[in-house]
Amino acid sequence: MNIAIAIIKHPKDDRILIAQRKADVHLANFWEFPGGKCHPGETLRQAVRRETREEVGLEIDILEEWNSITHDYPGRTVTLFPFLCRALSDDARPLGNGKVAWVTVAELPNYEFPEANAPLIRRLLRSTVLTAAAV
Ligand SMILES: Nc1nc2c([nH]c(=O)n2[C@H]2C[C@H](O)[C@@H](COP(=O)(O)OP(=O)(O)OP(=O)(O)O)O2)c(=O)[nH]1
């Protein structure tokens, strides 16, 4: 299943947005990047914009498309298509999830993410993109 996800930079500082999954869903209570299933007839970019609107109420600029990650969970295989984005405002609301939080990259290891996210978290921890003034 194809999942479009948004790594969303804060409009003014170097934090990114994470959201907590609800208690009654696949991978319940894990923290994640906002996103979800790409619908039939929709591009991944359309899906990431729609999911971001639906789940956290934000409009975004898409900055980069990162390599996809395919992961087998028991009973389900997902392919994550990550997009590095910038939010146009900072008023993220937890519309589809339990909570949202703006966090620094250094704080990410304090939150529990699904297994499939491990390469993304590593890339973010190595990355200078989130502290570079130009991005
Ligand atoms: N959004 C998101 N999903 C992730 C991440 N990491 C990860 O393994 N996943 C998995 C969890 C789910 O199996 C799948 C996302 O599907 P979902 O159930 O949230 O899809 P959706 O938002 O379209 O929700 P729904 O309409 O089916 O309720 O991808 C992540 O960082 N963000």
Ligand SMILES: [Mg+2]
């Ligand atoms: Mg979702």
